[in-house]
Amino acid sequence: MPADKQEPYRYSFFKAGTRIFNQGEKGTDIYILKRGALSVIVDDQIVGHIHTPNTIIGEMAYFLGLKRTASIEAIEDSDCMIITGEYLNETVLENPKIGIELLKILSERLVKTTRYASKLKNDVIKYRNEIRKIKGLKEEKRTTFAQELVYEGFLTNEQLAECIEEVKKRNKTGKVITLLRTLIEKKYITTEQLIQFLEMKQNK
Numbered sequence: 001m002p003a004d005k006q007e008p009y010r011y012s013f014f015k016a017g018t019r020i021f022n023q024g025e026k027g028t029d030i031y032i033l034k035r036g037a038l039s040v041i042v043d044d045q046i047v048g049h050i051h052t053p054n055t056i057i058g059e060m061a062y063f064l065g066l067k068r069t070a071s072i073e074a075i076e077d078s079d080c081m082i083i084t085g086e087y088l089n090e091t092v093l094e095n096p097k098i099g100i101e102l103l104k105i106l107s108e109r110l111v112k113t114t115r116y117a118s119k120l121k122n123d124v125i126k127y128r129n130e131i132r133k134i135k136g137l138k139e140e141k142r143t144t145f146a147q148e149l150v151y152e153g154f155l156t157n158e159q160l161a162e163c164i165e166e167v168k169k170r171n172k173t174g175k176v177i178t179l180l181r182t183l184i185e186k187k188y189i190t191t192e193q194l195i196q197f198l199e200m201k202q203n204k
Helices: 059-066 085-094 096-134 143-152 157-172 179-185 190-203
Strands: 009-015 019-021 030-042 046-051 071-085
Touching: 143 157, 143 179, 157 179
Parallel strands: none
Antiparallel strands: 009 071, 019 071, 030 046, 030 071
16 A cells, blocks of 8 residues: 555544544544543533444534534543545445435434424523513513424425415415415425424423
8 A cells, every 4th residue: 555545444542531623623534432432522511422332423524524513522541443534435435325324324413403402492482481470571482383393403494484485375365275284285394204293292
């Protein structure tokens, strides 16, 4: 192998307390935890821990071309496999199934992040309303069913706005139609996704 050619992957040992990478850094390498435990740090606050072997870390920077969205630090002696972005590009081209699996992982992470943000927002509204009640003020306006679908990642704001306009246009012509039916007709959401959303709300 030529001296200047980078190894496609390597194993690295990180002693407890070692910062593996920092939030805001550029990087396309993906890390796979093999042994140990790591902390996830955002804006100098620990937001989670990773201790399950074979957990993939850093895939968002690889797929989306973003800077690292969090810092990762070893909280105990840990071993990781590090796969270079260049090697992943070649591997995905040769075997698209690998890319699909990584995209599934990315999608799951994004959905969980969106759901966490939604829960956080609703908690803030709840606490604000408790304070407003004490002060004798009216409660803040709650989010609609459709807005919750956006917050949970089932819809985009653009899709919702388009369907709202469609409902207004039809109602003006005397053809009354619900927003939910419009969303389904435009295939922006399926009945299976609605069932999944409702089950998720019940389990919260």
